[in-house]
Amino acid sequence: MRVLVAGGGISGTVTAMALKLAGHDPVVFEAYPAGGDDIGAFLTIMHNGMDALRAIGADRPVIDNSFAAYGVELVAPTGETVGRREFDTEGLDGPRTLTRATLYGVLQDEAARRGVPLERGRRLVGAQPGPAGITAEFADGTTETGDVLVGADGLRSVVRRLIDPAADEPRYTGLTVVYGYTRAGGLPAAPGIYRMIRGSRAAFGFTTDPDGATFWFARIPDNERPRDEIAAVTPAGWREFAHAAFDGDPLPCKDIIAATGDEVFGGHSYDVPETRVWSTPEMVLTGDAAHAASPAAGQGASMALEDSVVLAQCLRDRPDPVSAFAAYEGLRRERVEKLVKASAGGDVGEERGWLYSHHIDWDAKITA
Ligand SMILES: Cc1cc2nc3c(=O)[nH]c(=O)nc-3n(C[C@H](O)[C@H](O)[C@H](O)COP(=O)(O)OP(=O)(O)OC[C@H]3O[C@@H](n4cnc5c(N)ncnc54)[C@H](O)[C@@H]3O)c2cc1C
Incomplete structure (x- = not known):
């Protein structure tokens, strides 16, 4: 299946790598011609995000370009340390910290090494379903046709609006x-x-x-x-x-x-608390395009990574895109919306095992 992926960020590159591993033929279209102007920005990928990368064997380049944290210390306005939480790192990778630019670069390089084409300077502006699948339209006037289109185009997703013109604004x-x-x-x-x-x-x-x-x-x-x-x-x-x-x-x-x-x-x-419609028969959302959480839990990137690998498993194991997208949403929606809700209060709470312990077994078959 030829899969058009809009967005060459975290979710786009990893979705494409996972789809390739699943036997599909992905191609990534990234709006920007070169890296962004976000010097200073950095990210922490939590255990569950590292687990998703490990599921497709893509964790090593991230580990090699990041550093680890083993816990969190809470300090009161007086300067007094009032709490300490060790991450349960037993058997789990993460969390790993690295600059946003490094993470994008590492994932794009790894995707290229695996033979995934990534075309820069191609901003998706529209898409039309047709008998041959879906035709994506770009700002430069060009088009591309594939079987399905994955919207991994971030917080201000164009694909979200193509799927549901009434979708809420972030x-x-x-x-x-x-x-x-x-x-x-x-x-x-x-x-x-x-x-x-x-x-x-x-x-x-x-x-x-x-x-x-x-x-x-x-x-x-x-x-x-x-x-x-x-x-x-x-x-x-x-x-x-x-x-x-x-x-x-x-x-x-x-x-x-x-x-x-x-x-x-x-x-x-x-x-993005709730995206009512995640897919059409030809289009589907991943990462921030589908859901975005306030930064309280530091989970946006990790959830995007989980989505990417699970979507590829669904497209590998289900007989057609419609049932694959339904299985994907069934596996993902409750978890990501729970995170967005918890983060919206500004405090995700001390009990975070449900976030960190998520595990993806790449070889497990998605049955429904
Ligand atoms: C400053 C900052 C710090 C953050 N810190 C953390 C953190 O510590 N931990 C954490 O987990 N999360 C953090 N987040 C959130 C995290 O960055 C996002 O949740 C994550 O990047 C989502 O990945 P994504 O692939 O869905 O979207 P993005 O990483 O935003 O990637 C979307 C890609 O799509 C491209 N694109 C957009 N529109 C189009 C289009 N029309 N056509 C083609 N391409 C398009 C964009 O250029 C971009 O490359 C942070 C966010 C910011 C802004």
């Missing part, structure tokens, strides 16, 4: 998130641990990589501003915005932010 979570990393010395160190600090107005987290670089993020309650205004904020602007959020707090957050150069990136955080 919902602002009320939080602006600023991410950064710095190699400056003399900062408090948190090797192998995410130290989470609750300031009086905003939350901060940081960890130290094996080379001594500090990776940090700040989640700051904020009013929603127009998208072009947010896109125009400079690294210095993001730094100042984050710095001001911890003004007056007796915490190291301000020192870490002030020691950061241009490797800083921010934006509003949105979620």
Whole structure:
């Protein structure tokens, strides 16, 4: 089956790799001609995301380009450590932290190594079903025909709207998130641990990589501003915005932010609580296109990875796309919507075993 995949991000590349392993013929179309301008952004892939990558043998390149954390430490506004949670790493990979650009690069390289074509500069704008399957239309006027189209085109998915023109817009979570990393010395160190600090107005987290670089993020309650205004904020602007959020707090957050150069990136955080329709007979959604959670659980990438591998299993084992998409939605919807709901409260809670312990057995047959 020729599968058109819109989006060469996390879900698009992994869906394509998994489909190839399942015996299909995927081709990925990525809107951007080159990497994005998100220097400073980084991600943590949790155990369940690493498990999904391991299911298709794609975990090693990520492990080789990331560093591990073994737990979380909770710090009160006074600076006192009030809690500590070790990740249950027994038999589980993760969590692994790496820059967003590195993750995209690693996955795209691995997909290329496996013979998956990825065409850049091809922004999907429309799609028409027809007797030969589905024809995808691109902004440059070109078209491509395949048997099915996977929408792995992220938060502002075009495919979501093609499937259901009445689909809800992403919902602002009320939080602006600023991410950064710095190699400056003399900062408090948190090797192998995410130290989470609750300031009086905003939350901060940081960890130290094996080379001594500090990776940090700040989640700051904020009013929603127009998208072009947010896109125009400079690294210095993001730094100042984050710095001001911890003004007056007796915490190291301000020192870490002030020691950061241009490797800083921010934006509003949105979620997609419910996408009523996930598929048509020829189109289906994965990752943020189908569901997006507020960053509280750090699970967006991991859930996208799970979706990708499960969708490929369904398209491998079910007799036709319609039953494959139904099986996929049956396996995924409840889990991802539970995450979005839990994250929307800002606190996913201490009991996270249901998130981390998800396991995909690639050889297991999807029967319904
Ligand atoms: C700054 C930041 C930090 C984050 N931190 C974390 C974290 O620590 N842990 C975590 O799990 N999650 C995190 N997330 C969320 C996580 O990045 C997403 O959940 C994840 O990227 C979803 O993967 P995806 O493949 O569905 O979408 P994306 O990774 O967004 O990929 C979508 C791809 O589709 C392309 N595209 C878009 N439109 C089109 C089109 N019309 N045609 C063709 N291509 C198109 C885009 O250019 C992009 O490459 C973070 C998000 C941000 C913004």
